[in-house]
Amino acid sequence: MKIGVLAIQGAVREHVTALQKCGVDVACVKKAEQFAALDGLVIPGGESTTIGKLLVRFSLVEPILQLIAQGKAVYGTCAGLILLATRVEGREQFLLAGMDISVARNAFGRQRESFEQELSIPVLGKEPFPAVFIRAPLIKSYGSKVQVLARCNDEIVAARQDNLLVSAFHPELTDDVRMHSYFVGMAKGN
């Protein structure tokens, strides 16, 4: 089982550490030929405009869309959630458009409004999950194939659609690896 972490920019190291704790091989990927060997991919948090532009500039869009089409598990956190979405409210930017969701960027405000909060995420068990939101997006609407996994103050902050997983928060910034472990389970076909 080999999971890639898209290493264009952002919290790459933290995702690598969390995935290693889940007992899988991890590879940082930033060139087109590195994607085919992967059983799953994490698109980390960072700046979605930056990552999107560089995906296009260095021809990484096709390899990622291929992984998605092959049914490989792909997990997007924060900027990764935005990139996996089909629509972003109020602006034009490059999107991979894998998941049938509409998102609002910087939905809580600017950095001073960023926060941590414990969330109930039923698929991860009873123990609350420490969620870190940094200039985070929100899922404002979703299609019929999307399963909502977590809410924060009634707003949707984590969801799954078949082989795609997204969260508006950053589990990689905490020591709790249950989101990563759930994702590795998806990559293994659960």
Next chain:
Amino acid sequence: MAEQGTFCVKAGLAEMQKGGVIMDVTTPEQAKIAEEAGAVAVMALERVPADIRAAGGVARMADPEIILKIMEAVTIPVMAKARIGHFVEAKILEALGVDYIDESEVLTPADDEFHINKREFTVPFVCGARNLGEALRRIGEGAAMLRTKGEPGTGNVVEAVRHMRMMMSEIRKLLNTPDEELMTFAKQAGAPYELVCQVKRLGRLPVVNFAAGGIATPADAALMMQLGCDGIFVGSGIFKAKEPKARAKAIVDATLHHDDPSLLAEISKGLGEAMPGIEISSIRREERMQERGC
């Protein structure tokens, strides 16, 4: 309960900037060029460091109107500079809603002895550091991100290289220091003991460390990445060059592919003239910005 302004939330934004380029801009148009090139954030300024250096006199926080216009122009985070020790400028920047404050030696220090108590702010701070002791003092004061000081506005990367090499060499030395010697290590470095222990435990600094001060070319950016920094600040290097758009994009690309010489060759082609550089020895020691606020 939602908690704002925790260290995790502050340092977390800097973690999200890793591998990226943060560009100095003075107008909304420049901010858009930076965003279009792929910058992960912009630093809103009234003047870039090269112009501050040329103008002389006292350099202060930018006019809030300029900062607000830049904040409206882009969706990426916007940083702004406060003078060292000027906690009121910092409070003003926090009230404006900037995403990060740079307590910066590029501006004229307001306090020649003390830095801002950054722990009492919700907004995170980045500070310059030339060595491990300086870095850990700033983190002790609450900084959530570091950068080399370099020598701003010179287009000369030598000082940023010196500061990065010094930092990495001191960290390597610390990792080989036995626990019973850590207190003396802390004393000699002028660094908080607990943070010295934390660096040894982590094997690295507890916050990200970007390169800043003198970066002018894609190769400069790639050099700093290879020396071990987490990302790049470009001050005067972009908008003092002949072709800012092409250079901004090239520096972003070079930061990503810093370890691929053939791609770097491609990226570095035909960018037009870089900013004019200044030899460090031609700047009198008391006029070097890096000497401010240690």
